[in-house]
Amino acid sequence: MNVKPDFSKNANQATTAPAFLSVWDMHAYYGESYIVQGINFNVHEGEILALLGRNGAGKTSTLRAIARTGSPETRQGEIWLDHQPLHNMSSHEAASVGLGLVPEDRRIIPGLTVEENLQLAQIAPPIGWSLERLYDLFPRLGERRKQEGVTLSGGEQQMLSIARALARDIKVLLLDEPYEGLAPVIVDEIEKTLIHIKEQGMTTIIVEQNAVRALELADRSVILDTGSVVFDGTAKEVLENADLRSEYLAI
Ligand SMILES: Nc1ncnc2c1ncn2[C@@H]1O[C@H](COP(=O)(O)OP(=O)(O)OP(=O)(O)O)[C@@H](O)[C@H]1O
Numbered sequence: 001m002n003v004k005p006d007f008s009k010n011a012n013q014a015t016t017a018p019a020f021l022s023v024w025d026m027h028a029y030y031g032e033s034y035i036v037q038g039i040n041f042n043v044h045e046g047e048i049l050a051l052l053g054r055n056g057a058g059k060t061s062t063l064r065a066i067a068r069t070g071s072p073e074t075r076q077g078e079i080w081l082d083h084q085p086l087h088n089m090s091s092h093e094a095a096s097v098g099l100g101l102v103p104e105d106r107r108i109i110p111g112l113t114v115e116e117n118l119q120l121a122q123i124a125p126p127i128g129w130s131l132e133r134l135y136d137l138f139p140r141l142g143e144r145r146k147q148e149g150v151t152l153s154g155g156e157q158q159m160l161s162i163a164r165a166l167a168r169d170i171k172v173l174l175l176d177e178p179y180e181g182l183a184p185v186i187v188d189e190i191e192k193t194l195i196h197i198k199e200q201g202m203t204t205i206i207v208e209q210n211a212v213r214a215l216e217l218a219d220r221s222v223i224l225d226t227g228s229v230v231f232d233g234t235a236k237e238v239l240e241n242a243d244l245r246s247e248y249l250a251i
């Protein structure tokens with residue numbers, strides 16, 4: 001009999017620190033396709049959580065469900081952010097209470113400059129980071145503030161997408177594959193800014209194919225497999241557990 005090792009023993013465990021973001025028994029569907037199959041995890045204030053798993057494990061779907069994008073559709077479960085229930089909110093409402101999703105495709109708005117992309121995010125109060133602070137974080141964006149956003153390089157567009165999330169007053173940054181397609185030197189640059197953002201107190205969930213880099217950055221990790229949580233623990237535990245990595249991350 002092939003018995004898979006059980007790495008999920010830590011999942012759902014009560015922790016001493018109160019959770020900042022809690023996902024409880026979340027089930028989500030694309031039409032009749034049952035994708036997110038009852039997942040639970042907590043994120044503590046100020047930490048970076050690496051949400052990992054193989055292709056198709058449900059990472060993007062989980063981020064989109066938390067951000068209330070409507071697709072996938074959540075039919076059961078609760079999501080709480082800083083004592084506020086999100087599970088009945090629209091994406092607009094979830095954004096207004098502090099969820100900042102940086103989607104994989106970056107969504108830079110065509111026809112607008114770098115600065116206009118950022119200003120558009122600042123239309124509705126409460127406003128987050130000022131332009132000055134964002135340009136301090138990403139000097140390349142400051143240098144290119146008058147350039148049309150969609151003409152930036154891939155790495156610069158990723159920076160703009162992160163900056164745009166911070167331009168609103170967010171409590172949690174949700175990053176879907178921020179390093180995808182970028183040269184290692186640009187990944188280094190973005191990683192440094194993510195560390196700086198954490199030092200300012202931000203709570204972050206990072207989804208990354210580059211699991212080792214995400215784990216080196218993260219405090220904790222949740223690993224998904226076919227829409228379920230199969231591991232919930234420290235990033236260090238994953239880095240040190242070769243069986244876990246080969247079983248669920250293929251590294
Ligand atoms: N819009 C959709 N309609 C139907 N099924 C979808 C849709 N988007 C994703 N899926 C399916 O949901 C499952 C989870 O996909 P998801 O994109 O969440 O995985 P992922 O972990 O982000 O994968 P990857 O590492 O490839 O980005 C996959 O089987 C995928 O085919």
Ligand SMILES: [Mg+2]
Pocket residue numbers: 059060061
């Ligand atoms: Mg994905």
